Amino acid sequence: MRKIAIAAAAMAAIAVPATxxxxxxxxxxxxxxxxxxxxxxxxxxxxxRKANSNLELRWDAGSLSLQPGDVWEVCGNAMFKNCVTVSQSVADVSTIGIVGEIKSARLKKKDK
Incomplete structure (x- = not known):
């Protein structure tokens, strides 16, 4: 079963931001x-580019990029379940607890 491990807030805080x-x-x-x-x-x-409750990727995620100020939920299951919130680009998603395929994703908010 493909999963995304739920990352603890502390783990997200220590993730190295993309330069x-x-x-x-x-x-x-x-x-x-x-x-x-x-x-x-x-x-x-x-x-x-928009909320997608059922991504059909056939490979594990290795990294994510997004614009500064955007906040996304990336989820290990369809229908936005088992999610991790991402607020910056991540060169190695394992540092924030993402393991395996991403099955759904949505823009959570835009920082002002």
Missing amino acids: AKDLAGVRTLPNELTIYHDKAYSGESYDV
């Missing part, structure tokens, strides 16, 4: 989440 160098060449748009198969924003990618 400008890490994100060189990454072109995620506002209100868009890009899921990458590999770490460091590489490999096959999939863009999420």
Whole structure:
């Protein structure tokens, strides 16, 4: 069974934020989440531009990119269950507790 482990708030706090160098060449748009198969924003990618309760990715996530100020929920199960909140790009999703496929995702809010 594919899952996303629920990350503790402390784990999210210690995750290393992406630097400008890490994100060189990454072109995620506002209100868009890009899921990458590999770490460091590489490999096959999939863009999420609106809430999607049933993503049909056939590979595990390795990294995520999003615009500063966007906050997304990425979930290990369809219908927005077993979710982790992400507020910055992440070069290695295992640092925030994401393991396996992402089955649903939605924009949670936009910071002002």
